[in-house]
Amino acid sequence: EVVLRQSPGTLSLSPGERATLSCRASQSISSNFVAWFQQKPGQAPRLLISGASNRATGIPDRFGGSGSGTDFTLTISRVEAEDFAVYFCQQYDSIPYTFGQGTKLDFK
């Protein structure tokens, strides 16, 4: 089973700042089958990024994904008020498909 570890657990930023969220896998993920999701309280996860770096439909270009192998990053170039939420990475390369434990982006 691929274990995904996200860091930091909580990231406290002000609007306009840059956010960098990390996701590290216990083994290499082929074809970069890594997705990032955003989840707000009481809502379902929303797909942001697939294939490590491809923005999903309707996702603003301030969200960017990068990485390969075992290290992946979600970057929000300039955080906006609506971006404060929990972010999860997920690998869909091998069964069982696994999620990271999440990074909470909160308001400083």
Next chain:
Amino acid sequence: EVQLVESGGGLIRPGGSLRLSCVASGFTFSNYWMSWVRQSPGKGLEWVATISQRANEKYYVDHAKGRFTISRDNARNSLYLQMNSLRVEDTAIYYCARTENFGPYLPQPLFDYWGRGSLISVSS
């Protein structure tokens, strides 16, 4: 607009059974794989099961094998999860997710749209 609406959750005793349903709209249901993913405070997000467009392929997380059954009815645009022998640790919000499969052999499923979820609480 893609919409997925789950139903069938509730409070159930350990050892009991429950069937979740998910009705899809806004896309051609029969063209997509579908999945169930659950979320609990203790274990976070966890993939549970995935089914192919014609239901000829089904995949489960290990602890669901033999207890849970994923199925679908393309004529009704509906996805189901039959859960038997429920345990306290199955307590979670269960999400239905539209799934884009990238795998040529075993599935490599991207969960691109999710429903709002249905809460199952297993307790004596």
